[in-house]
Amino acid sequence: MSTGATISAMQASADTRRWLEVAVIGLNLCPFAKAVHVRQQIHYDVYLASDAEGLLDALLDAAQELAACEPSERDTTLLIAPNTLADFLDFNDFVVRAERGLARAGFEGQLQLANFHPRYQFAGTDIDDVTNATNRSPYPTLHLLREDSVSRAVDAFPDAEAIFGHNIQTLEALGAAGWEALNVGPGSAR
Secondary structure, three states: OOOOOOOOHHHHHHHHHHHHHHHHHOOOOOOOHHHHHHOOOEEEEEOOOOOHHHHHHHHHHHHHHHHHOOOOOOOEEEEEOOOOOOOHHHHHHHHHHHHHHHHHOOOOOOEEEEEEOOOOOOOOOOOOOHHHHHHOOOOOEEEEEEHHHHHHHHHHOOOOOHHHHHHHHHHHHHHHHHHHHHOOOOOOOO
16 A cells, blocks of 8 residues: 555455454454454455545445445445555545535435454554454555444344453454454455
């Protein structure tokens, strides 16, 4: 990303699937991910350009497409942007604009936006704190979720508020070397 090399859509999608399977599902960082993955209801969309304005348009297009599909066909979308927003602070600023754009486009109450980034950093943590890995993906990624699906999943999960604490414990037990050993970064799906 910062080297100036561009990543192909095939590589970005494959790396993101590997991250989802090995880290998110494998470590149970999101107990809701496995079901939609097994039912093949996750749509992987890749934005290859390097400009953030185009990414906002791509996000709005992805939101329109998701809203037009039946949840049984496509319940969620991961919009992967391997060639833009390599700096986490720029990405974080973009997420705020993206949420406003989704609301202006009429998706408030219908879709939620989650976000992941290779350099994700929670406020108050050091950049190398392993707990940041709960939101670290191979590439900048915007995750569109249906609000109805999120509500059903949370209702079905006995203690959804405990997920964050569980994730922190999991990553602290795994440690930085354990996270690195998962090999879920760029180019990992070879």
